[in-house]
Amino acid sequence: MRGEALRGHLDLLLLAAVRARPAHGYAIIENLRLRSGGNLNLPEGTVYPALHRLERAGLLKSRWSEASGRRRRTYEVTERGLTELRAQEQDWREFSRAVEGVLEGST
Amino acid sequence: MSRSRSIEVYLGELRRELAGGRRFKRRVLSEVEDHLREGARHEREGGVPDAEAERRVIERFGSPRLIASRFAEDLAGGGARAAARAMLLAMFGVVVLRFLPSPALGELLGMPANGFFEPPGPWPGDDLPPHLRPAIDVAQFAFLAALGAGAFAFWHARRHGRGARLPRGELRVVVSATMLALAAFAASGVADTVFMFHRAAAVPGSPSPLVHAIFATVRALITVAGGYFVVRAVLRLCSLRRLGPN
Numbered sequence: 001m002r003g004e005a006l007r008g009h010l011d012l013l014l015l016a017a018v019r020a021r022p023a024h025g026y027a028i029i030e031n032l033r034l035r036s037g038g039n040l041n042l043p044e045g046t047v048y049p050a051l052h053r054l055e056r057a058g059l060l061k062s063r064w065s066e067a068s069g070r071r072r073r074t075y076e077v078t079e080r081g082l083t084e085l086r087a088q089e090q091d092w093r094e095f096s097r098a099v100e101g102v103l104e105g106s107t
Numbered sequence: 108m109s110r111s112r113s114i115e116v117y118l119g120e121l122r123r124e125l126a127g128g129r130r131f132k133r134r135v136l137s138e139v140e141d142h143l144r145e146g147a148r149h150e151r152e153g154g155v156p157d158a159e160a161e162r163r164v165i166e167r168f169g170s171p172r173l174i175a176s177r178f179a180e181d182l183a184g185g186g187a188r189a190a191a192r193a194m195l196l197a198m199f200g201v202v203v204l205r206f207l208p209s210p211a212l213g214e215l216l217g218m219p220a221n222g223f224f225e226p227p228g229p230w231p232g233d234d235l236p237p238h239l240r241p242a243i244d245v246a247q248f249a250f251l252a253a254l255g256a257g258a259f260a261f262w263h264a265r266r267h268g269r270g271a272r273l274p275r276g277e278l279r280v281v282v283s284a285t286m287l288a289l290a291a292f293a294a295s296g297v298a299d300t301v302f303m304f305h306r307a308a309a310v311p312g313s314p315s316p317l318v319h320a321i322f323a324t325v326r327a328l329i330t331v332a333g334g335y336f337v338v339r340a341v342l343r344l345c346s347l348r349r350l351g352p353n
Contacts, residue, residue, distance in 0.1 A: 024141070
């Protein structure tokens, strides 16, 4: 999955990636790559503007921490972010079921 | 090692491309540097030589222009939302000031109990000077136009969901509608102020010109505050054009 299609679902993926535990940008991308079996292919740097936007919207919060002598920004999901995640998750599942139904019916 | 694509060079290019305040840039560059160094370290742990490790991680990250463009797009989206919200708040503030003064405040300032909108009495001889009729029309229609444009911009900005990315086409629509709202709001304010001062002079029992002057000043300040957000949104939209399509 790449390009605009992936970009349209990036918010959902990022919120899901930090649902279990706070993580920094690199770990979030690694998490997405591993959990998708390497199928999510986007320029890694484009994740940061999305993380900043979600933080400005109050769906994520972040703080600096120190690791290996470097400052690192760690993101975690807020209560409002969890609510948004659940709503987007529900939308995605309905959409996915609908597409699946159409595709199966066409074979 | 390819010096032209080293992490330092990449960060320098990104610094030049990024639009925004110093604090914002510092934070972004710090995060990007951490990402690139962490990625290069992982590559080296897999046995990749230094130069190749940096090249790979930089290639995966995306070009500085692409990243700056995505940041600019999101900043512009945030700015457009803030401008639309500011304009609606400005209009709400003027409605409150103009139509709903509390009886206690009205009494204190010598306003009629029913606020400014309802005249305290008819124009002498019930004869509104013809040159003031356009002022009333402009004040009312421009305010309605401002309200309509502001509400449209706000709805348009919010319909994608909280904090969601606004595509560039939508951004232009929101910013244009907000600019229209600002222009109509300012025109309405000028026309309304002209009418109010004339009425204060002509209709006995009207609030004093001082009250109108205070009201006009507050209204002008509200307009300037709304205008600040609109101008900022326009500038951010312009910075997006500089970076080109992404």
